[in-house]
Amino acid sequence: MNTMMNAEVSAFGAANSTDNLHYVSDSGQQMLVQGDCLEVMARLPAESVDLIFADPPYFLSNGGVTCQSGKMVKVDKGSWDRSRGVEANHELNLAWLRACQRVLKADGTIFVSGTRHVIFSVGFAMQQLGYKLLNDIAWFKVTPPPNLSCRYFTHATETILWAARDAGSKHYFDYPLMKEENGGKQMKSLWSIKPPYKSEKRFGKHPTQKPVALLSRIIRAASRPGDLVLDPFNGSGTTAVVAAALDRAFVGVELEKQYLELAASRLRDPAGDLEAMARA
Ligand SMILES: C[S@@+](CC[C@H](N)C(=O)[O-])C[C@H]1O[C@@H](n2cnc3c(N)ncnc32)[C@H](O)[C@@H]1O
Numbered sequence: 001m002n003t004m005m006n007a008e009v010s011a012f013g014a015a016n017s018t019d020n021l022h023y024v025s026d027s028g029q030q031m032l033v034q035g036d037c038l039e040v041m042a043r044l045p046a047e048s049v050d051l052i053f054a055d056p057p058y059f060l061s062n063g064g065v066t067c068q069s070g071k072m073v074k075v076d077k078g079s080w081d082r083s084r085g086v087e088a089n090h091e092l093n094l095a096w097l098r099a100c101q102r103v104l105k106a107d108g109t110i111f112v113s114g115t116r117h118v119i120f121s122v123g124f125a126m127q128q129l130g131y132k133l134l135n136d137i138a139w140f141k142v143t144p145p146p147n148l149s150c151r152y153f154t155h156a157t158e159t160i161l162w163a164a165r166d167a168g169s170k171h172y173f174d175y176p177l178m179k180e181e182n183g184g185k186q187m188k189s190l191w192s193i194k195p196p197y198k199s200e201k202r203f204g205k206h207p208t209q210k211p212v213a214l215l216s217r218i219i220r221a222a223s224r225p226g227d228l229v230l231d232p233f234n235g236s237g238t239t240a241v242v243a244a245a246l247d248r249a250f251v252g253v254e255l256e257k258q259y260l261e262l263a264a265s266r267l268r269d270p271a272g273d274l275e276a277m278a279r280a
Pocket of ligand 1: 056057206208233239254255
């Protein structure tokens with residue numbers, strides 16, 4: 001492990017009181033922090049993070065319906081997912097993306113996932129802040145739930161924006177590894193990745209849990225072993241378990257205690273996630 005990274009993780013640990021440090025791995029390299037990501041990121045040293053994955057609120061939980069296990073259910077992922085109106089949503093996206101830019105190293109990059117409800121604001125905020133947009137990846141979810149209203153195409157994709165900190169960044173990309181994984185041809189920006197397997201939900205569910213296969217591709221493509229990865233919207237800890245499995249240091253931030261507990265259980269006993277990563 002790289003000693004700079006150790007120093008950065010421990011500086012971060014020291015800056016956070018034991019009240020909000022929810023979990024620290026035995027190696028000291030992965031930690032989960034309870035709190036609002038804006039406040040927690042303000043305590044992280046500037047230019048300390050190599051890679052960020054952010055799966056922010058999509059502002060989806062506004063009284064619509066969706067299909068879950070064949071049944072019509074209201075979309076209600078939690079109060080954190082309610083829309084505050086277009087302008088306020090954009091201000092929030094600008095605020096956390098600004099905080100991410102401050103903690104990214106000069107050559108660091110960020111991946112942000114989203115649907116049409118949030119991704120245009122995220123992309124515009126990135127342009128306003130001077131990030132360098134690298135790719136807009138279409139994640140094809142392979143087995144999406146049917147559209148019950150039959151008035152729209154079935155929603156089957158999410159967009160993942162990849163951006164470098166600024167115009168001068170010399171971002172890292174493991175091109176040979178991605179090419180090898182794509183049978184010797186250049187990896188395209190269209191990724192077919194199935195939803196999480198049951199083994200990824202063995203300790204309980206999160207309403208917007210991402211598959212480990214998605215994070216595995218992102219982390220392997222855009223970071224090296226020993227790098228520091230940050231997830232400001234940690235949820236069930238998908239980024240955390242993949243970062244730990246791939247020997248990356250990690251800081252995850254989450255508001256809700258129940259999700260921190262879920263993430264810590266996955267980190268303590270990662271067998272089900274490792275099995276899912278091996279199947280991908
Ligand atoms: C879309 S989910 C992330 C799911 C995660 N990628 C996973 O695989 O489980 C967003 C998470 O961010 C949390 N959250 C929302 N606003 C937050 C904030 N301001 N600071 C920290 N966490 C926040 C929510 O509680 C929720 O668990």
